[in-house]
Amino acid sequence: MFNGPFGGVEIYKKRREKLVSKLTRQASDSSIAILASKLEQERNHDVHHYYRQDSSLYYLTGHPEPETVLVINPKSKTKFILFVREKDPLRELWDGFRYGIDGAEKYFGVDKVYPVKEFKAVVTELLKGVDTLFYHLNEDVHFDSKILNMLEEAKNLSGRSGRGLAQIVDINPIIGEMRLFKTKEEIEFLRKACDISAAGHVAAMKFLKPNVYEYQVQAELEAEFKRQGSERLGYNSIVASGANATVLHYITNRDQCKDGDMLLIDAGAEYNFLTGDITRVTPVGGGFSKPQRRFYEAVLKVQKSCIKMVKPGVRLLDIHNHAIEGLTHEMLELGLLKGNVKQLILKREFFKYYPHGTGHWLGMDVHDTGLYTIDGESRKLEPGMCFTVEPGLYVPIKDKNAPKEYRGFGVRIEDNVHVTPKGCDVLTSNAPKEVEEVELYANTGQ
Ligand code: GLY
Ligand code: MN
Ligand code: MN
16 A cells, blocks of 8 residues: 555656646746645644645645655756655654655655755755745745745855745646646546545435434445545545535534435535535435425526536636526526526525526635636636536525425535536536435435
């Protein structure tokens, strides 16, 4: 297992070279980039928490450990320098394997490896005469102040020049744009994450029956993720029965699923640091009631029509506006709102029942990196981008203005799409969403 980065070192080397070409284009003068993971494994008293590498650092190195720093010195022969924890038999006895210096040299394809304790001394020297530092401030205040001290020290060491400190340019948006456009390999990892996520949703649908607790459904869902090869979740699973589904970030998952209610699950499995993000709604007793079906199909219709729009040149905002228009029309049909669609949109009346966006970039983070606007305009979709399509309708249980039969209903249907040159590929199509399919799976519960 401990034989280097997942998928092979070449993937990470290519990404690093691509980043270097972006950095040198942006700063033709002398520059250095620093990317750090959390410097200490988080501890709560004596409890050790699970560590997940920072997404961008993993993206560029595949190195999984805390206290890792990547330094990029574009004009040097030792362009890529990795600072890592040294091997430590006692700590490894307690906390597990570390690659150490030799392991990092052998497996990660960088030009030079140092123990992380030498970071300050080595990099202060490198910072002498540097004009631009690519670094994301405010990730870790202690590390930030270390970096600022090092810049000051490097300037003092360079002798009197009258020049100021190096300018700091945020590296996150630069890597963010790279991460936004998925390569073939990344699409395959994401597809696998989506397949596993879909399998978990199916397992949960099959398991669901009246009187099970939400956390018990969660156990089935997440067990299936792991059985299918996912190491961890992309985010906390939302398993929300009845009116809990109207709470957008409900993660308590503590209630009993009642016969006659619907269950909303928003959950995604991670595969090699890429995550799926699927929402499905299943009737607890096996079949939708008439009002449930009507409500569900209203959202489904809009969701499918949003997916149909996805192709290069269309903007996420166009899809959101389309969802708002479609949902507002459905709200009128359902009797949730009165008036005409145009006016209700102008007055933002729809927001009462549809209070969130229709999608977000998806990748190594569930709300992935990448700009949403360029020069103040919503950006156009391009091949390689991946995002979610997730319209929903939520009727608060105490909403006296809503028809009684819909109070406490929360339905969101969420799929993940990959923009292709001519349209899109729905990565989550293995998760059933047609009424008949969902009922078929739901009916296998006993
Ligand atoms: N699961 C988080 C989201 O849908 O944005
Ligand atoms: Mn989402
Ligand atoms: Mn979601």
